[in-house]
Amino acid sequence: MKRLLPLLVAWCSLAFAGGEEIYRFTPSDIHFLERFSLQALPPLPPAPDNGVADDPRAAALGHRLFFDTRLSANGQVACASCHQPQKYFTDGLPRSRALGITRRNAPTILGAGHSPWLFWDGRKDSLWSQALGPLQDPGEHGLAPLEVAQLIRRYYRGEFEQVFGDSAGLDRLPKRSGGRLSRRQRAVLNRVLSRVGKSIMAYERRLQLRPARFDRFVAQLQRDSGDRGALATLMTEGEVAGMRLFMGRANCASCHNGPLFTNYEFHNIGAPEPDPAQVDLGRYGGVAALEKDGFTCLSPWSDAGAEDCLEMRFLKKQGPELVGAFKTPTLRNVAHTAPYMQSGQLATLEQVLAHYNNPTPPYYDREQHPSRPHFDILPLGLSEEQMGQVIAFLETLTSPLSEDDPLWRAPE
Structure with missing residues (x-):
C-alpha cells in the first residue's frame, strides 16, 4: 500500500477529466x-509446501478429481458443482448447495494460486489444504477421510502412483469403513489426503484468465496513448x-x-449480517x-522446509480488525459473478455501490462478538451517475470464457 500511494496522488490529477480530456493520459x-x-501479473508464487504443485501429471490427476462426482457421499457433487x-x-x-447449503458462497478459484489465504475468512493457507475442507464437510461432499482414500484406491491408484512414486500406503488401510485406525494407519491416511489436495491444487494453479477489455485498453495506451x-x-x-x-x-x-x-487482505466493510x-x-x-488445522504449511504433511511458511509463522492472531473481516475478493469478472459479499447479501453491483456510497457500521452484539468490530470504509458521496460509471468500468474487467481450453471443462 505504501508503494501505491505516490501513484494514487499522481493519478488523482486527472481523476475528474471529462470531454476531450477523458482519453488523455500522462506517462x-x-x-x-x-x-x-x-500483463503485470507475476508468475505464480513458489509452493514449497506442495512438491507436485507444478507437475503436469499431478495437474492431470487433479483435473479429473475436480470434476469427479464420485468423490461425494451421494455421487452427485464435485468441486465443479460449486466452481462452474x-x-x-x-x-x-448466495450460498452454495451441495449435500446441504453452505454458510457462505463460493468464491472464484481463478487467480487463487496468488493468494496466501483461502476461503472468505482465510481459514486455509494453501489450495491443497483448502481442497480437503469441502471433501470432508458433511454439507458439501460429505466424505469421511477413509472414504476418500478408498475412492482413490479404487479409481485412481495407477495415476496416484505415477505422480507420487508409490501408493502412499493405500494397501495398509481398511477396505471398509468402521473400526479404529492405528497411529500408523492414521499417518498413511493423512498422507493420502494431503496428496489428493496437492493434485487438485496443481490443476487449479494452471487455470488462466484471458485479457479483458481493460487490459487491451492499457495495452493500447502503452502503444499509443494519443490514439483517441x-x-x-x-x-x-x-x-x-x-x-x-x-x-x-x-x-x-x-x-x-x-x-x-485484490490486496489479499481482510476488511470489515459493514456488509449486512446474514444471520x-x-x-x-x-x-x-x-x-x-x-491454529487447529492439521494440514497447514507447518504440518507434517507439508513439503515445506524449516525456513518456509512465513505467513503461518507470523500469523496475526488478535485485534478488533480481525472481527467480522473478510478477504478482499478479486474484481476480475465481477460483473458476472453475482451475488456479492460472503453470503450473497447483495444481489447486484448497484446494491454494492450503494452500500459503499452510504455504508452502515458493522453489526455488533456484545454477547457474540469478542470485541467491537473495526469499520474499514468511509462514505463516498458519489452521484447516481458516478456510481453507474464505476459499474460500467467493472464490466470492462470481464475476460472471455476460455471454452476452448481443455482445463475449463471436464476431462474426456
Whole structure:
C-alpha cells in the first residue's frame, strides 16, 4: 500500500477529466494503470509446501478429481458443482448447495494460486489444504477421510502412483469403513489426503484468465496513448470515467489493487449480517481454525522446509480488525459473478455501490462478538451517475470464457 500511494496522488490529477480530456493520459497515469493489467501479473508464487504443485501429471490427476462426482457421499457433487467454469468457477448462488447449503458462497478459484489465504475468512493457507475442507464437510461432499482414500484406491491408484512414486500406503488401510485406525494407519491416511489436495491444487494453479477489455485498453495506451479513436473502441467515455473514479475519488484501488484487483487482505466493510442470531466472525474465526488445522504449511504433511511458511509463522492472531473481516475478493469478472459479499447479501453491483456510497457500521452484539468490530470504509458521496460509471468500468474487467481450453471443462 505504501508503494501505491505516490501513484494514487499522481493519478488523482486527472481523476475528474471529462470531454476531450477523458482519453488523455500522462506517462504517470499510464505507469499507474500498468500495475492493474494482467500483463503485470507475476508468475505464480513458489509452493514449497506442495512438491507436485507444478507437475503436469499431478495437474492431470487433479483435473479429473475436480470434476469427479464420485468423490461425494451421494455421487452427485464435485468441486465443479460449486466452481462452474461457465460461471468463472463460481455457482451464482448466495450460498452454495451441495449435500446441504453452505454458510457462505463460493468464491472464484481463478487467480487463487496468488493468494496466501483461502476461503472468505482465510481459514486455509494453501489450495491443497483448502481442497480437503469441502471433501470432508458433511454439507458439501460429505466424505469421511477413509472414504476418500478408498475412492482413490479404487479409481485412481495407477495415476496416484505415477505422480507420487508409490501408493502412499493405500494397501495398509481398511477396505471398509468402521473400526479404529492405528497411529500408523492414521499417518498413511493423512498422507493420502494431503496428496489428493496437492493434485487438485496443481490443476487449479494452471487455470488462466484471458485479457479483458481493460487490459487491451492499457495495452493500447502503452502503444499509443494519443490514439483517441483506438482507445474509444475499447472503452467508452462512461467506462473511462468510471475507471478514473475507481482509481481516484471512490478509493476502490486502496484495497482492490494489482492485476487481480485484490490486496489479499481482510476488511470489515459493514456488509449486512446474514444471520444476527449466529454472527459470522470472519477472519477472527479463520485464524482460530488455522491454529487447529492439521494440514497447514507447518504440518507434517507439508513439503515445506524449516525456513518456509512465513505467513503461518507470523500469523496475526488478535485485534478488533480481525472481527467480522473478510478477504478482499478479486474484481476480475465481477460483473458476472453475482451475488456479492460472503453470503450473497447483495444481489447486484448497484446494491454494492450503494452500500459503499452510504455504508452502515458493522453489526455488533456484545454477547457474540469478542470485541467491537473495526469499520474499514468511509462514505463516498458519489452521484447516481458516478456510481453507474464505476459499474460500467467493472464490466470492462470481464475476460472471455476460455471454452476452448481443455482445463475449463471436464476431462474426456
